[in-house]
Amino acid sequence: MNKKTICDVDVKGKKCLVRVDFNVPMKDGKITDENRINGALPTIKYLMEHGAKVILCSHLGRPYSIFSKEIKKIKPEDEGKSREELTALTVKKCSLKPVADRLNEILGGKVTFATDVIGEDAKAKVAACKDGEVVLLENLRFHSEETKNDENFCKALAEFCDIYVNDAFGTAHRAHASTAGIAQYGLCEAAVAGFLIGKELDVMGGALENPVRPFVAILGGAKVSDKIGVINNLLEKVDTLVIGGAMAYTFFKAKGYGVGTSLCELDKVDLAKELLKKAEDKKVKLLLPVDTKVAAAFPDPIDAPIEVSVVASNAIPDDMMGLDIGPETQKLYAETVKTAKTVIWNGPMGVFENPVLCEGTVAVAKALSETEGATTIIGGGDSAAAVKKLGFADKMTHISTGGGASLEFLEGIELPGVACLDNK
Ligand code: AMP
Numbered sequence: 001m002n003k004k005t006i007c008d009v010d011v012k013g014k015k016c017l018v019r020v021d022f023n024v025p026m027k028d029g030k031i032t033d034e035n036r037i038n039g040a041l042p043t044i045k046y047l048m049e050h051g052a053k054v055i056l057c058s059h060l061g062r063p064y065s066i067f068s069k070e071i072k073k074i075k076p077e078d079e080g081k082s083r084e085e086l087t088a089l090t091v092k093k094c095s096l097k098p099v100a101d102r103l104n105e106i107l108g109g110k111v112t113f114a115t116d117v118i119g120e121d122a123k124a125k126v127a128a129c130k131d132g133e134v135v136l137l138e139n140l141r142f143h144s145e146e147t148k149n150d151e152n153f154c155k156a157l158a159e160f161c162d163i164y165v166n167d168a169f170g171t172a173h174r175a176h177a178s179t180a181g182i183a184q185y186g187l188c189e190a191a192v193a194g195f196l197i198g199k200e201l202d203v204m205g206g207a208l209e210n211p212v213r214p215f216v217a218i219l220g221g222a223k224v225s226d227k228i229g230v231i232n233n234l235l236e237k238v239d240t241l242v243i244g245g246a247m248a249y250t251f252f253k254a255k256g257y258g259v260g261t262s263l264c265e266l267d268k269v270d271l272a273k274e275l276l277k278k279a280e281d282k283k284v285k286l287l288l289p290v291d292t293k294v295a296a297a298f299p300d301p302i303d304a305p306i307e308v309s310v311v312a313s314n315a316i317p318d319d320m321m322g323l324d325i326g327p328e329t330q331k332l333y334a335e336t337v338k339t340a341k342t343v344i345w346n347g348p349m350g351v352f353e354n355p356v357l358c359e360g361t362v363a364v365a366k367a368l369s370e371t372e373g374a375t376t377i378i379g380g381g382d383s384a385a386a387v388k389k390l391g392f393a394d395k396m397t398h399i400s401t402g403g404g405a406s407l408e409f410l411e412g413i414e415l416p417g418v419a420c421l422d423n424k
Contacts, residue, residue, distance in 0.1 A: 001201045004192040004422040006043060009163055011052040013131055017161035018043065018194060019178045019417075021168040021401065022058035022099045022136075031098055039401060041106070043167045043194035044134065048110065051131040055160045057117070057140050057178050058168065063094035065144035067117060072144055090142065100136040110134055117143055118156035126160045140178050147174070149181040158187035167194025170380075170402040172417030173409075183420035191421045196401065201418065203398040204409055207342050207377055213239055216340040218333070218364060220245030221347030221382070224268045228275075229411035230346070235278050240285040240340075242333055244325050244349035244360060248289050248313075251276065257314045260294065262322040287336060289313050291326030293350065293357065298323070302353045324350025325360035333360075334367035343368055346379035346407065352386055361386050369395035379406040 006016075020040040025032045040056075047054045064071045066087045078086060100113035111134040114122040125135045137160075140146040145153035154177045158164075164182050166172065171179045183191035193201070207215070217238045219227055224247045234241060243251060246263035253264055254272035279286035292313050298321060299306045310326040311317065325333070337343055345368060349360030365383075368376045369392035376396045378384045381403030387393055400406035405415060 154181040175416035293324040294320040330363035337367040
């Protein structure tokens with residue numbers, strides 16, 4: 001990685017403003033999954049141990065902008081409510097206080113919580129923060145200026161910042177005040193990566209730039225249009241590209257197969273033809289499902305019992321919908337994964353939310369968990385959730401903490417939250 005990290009700067013006695021990802025799932029004011037808190041701990045502990053004043057900031061959920069002049073984007077159900085009512089609602093749902101309490105337990109009472117972001121309480125708590133202690137600021141998105149990357153908001157945040165540390169990969173594809181602006185506007189003496197972002201860049205960047213071959217990428221999910229950039233970039237790098245999910249049907253159409261009532265982007269068929277041609281030109285093996293699990297209709301609700309049959313991919317009946325890869329394809333994809341030395345996977349192979357239609361996704365997850373000595377990278381989102389749910393998480397080399405961010409990274413786009421950091 002060509003970016004500086006916290007290990008490259010002297011943090012002793014310095015105010016280090018750390019953008020973390022504490023966007024944890026909550027239910028009734030309780031944290032239901034602490035993974036993101038645990039993910040940030042190595043960076044926080046390193047900074048504490050090295051005598052920094054650690055000022056943490058994050059967003060959580062989709063709050064109202066209660067600290068800004070105007071509260072925007074009021075949901076229909078909250079229309080007509082007073083500012084006080086909206087504030088109470090947002091604080092109840094999206095305050096970072098429960099995270100501060102939990103972090104304080106984990107870090108042995110060294111954490112204080114500021115009830116605002118750049119206001120009087122934050123200023124007082126930061127001023128009182130001693131070396132080796134931590135302050136967590138309230139939810140950044142209580143200010144609409146955060147996502148607008150407002151320069152004055154950046155300046156106010158930068159008051160808490162000798163050294164800026166970005167450790168939130170999940171938001172690194174956004175140019176917000178806390179993810180890029182502070183460093184972009186040159187408001188601190190150094191801007192460096194934390195350990196979490198460092199690992200993402202090392203593992204994913206390493207695989208893309210210098211993969212041990214054979215290098216296999218597996219892409220699934222709903223739409224080709226969401227992943228055109230990723231497919232294009234990966235075709236320059238991989239030996240084999242494996243396609244699953246509804247995306248496959250647009251490629252079937254490009255090959256002249258009927259797709260029945262399957263999800264298919266007709267306006268992307270020509271593009272799929274171009275991608276097939278590019279794969280051929282680049283001598284990349286592009287694998288499409290050889291058989292398909294079909295049903296009469298999309299399950300409603302999504303996890304409802306469903307009657308399915310398996311057909312060859314070039315024989316999907318006109319009145320049927322493809323909803324998962326079939327058993328022959330599962331075998332083919334698992335064998336392909338077995339021979340790989342580097343595998344990157346993003347997107348489910350079928351409607352994995354349904355117990356009957358998750359088999360393709362499970363088969364791919366299992367194959368990745370069984371590789372010997374291969375680097376296995378899960379590119380966030382649904383595939384990361386599937387791997388964790390199936391208990392394969394500790395069998396993977398790396399599970400990216402960013403869905404959108406990892407897709408943009410795989411697309412070869414420089415993420416604003418990384419671009420703004422100091423080069424080595
Ligand atoms: P994405 O957000 O693009 O990764 O797509 C994930 C979604 O694609 C999941 O909610 C899946 O249910 C859906 N999906 C995968 N395969 C199919 C399919 N064959 N037909 C319809 N939806 C699918």
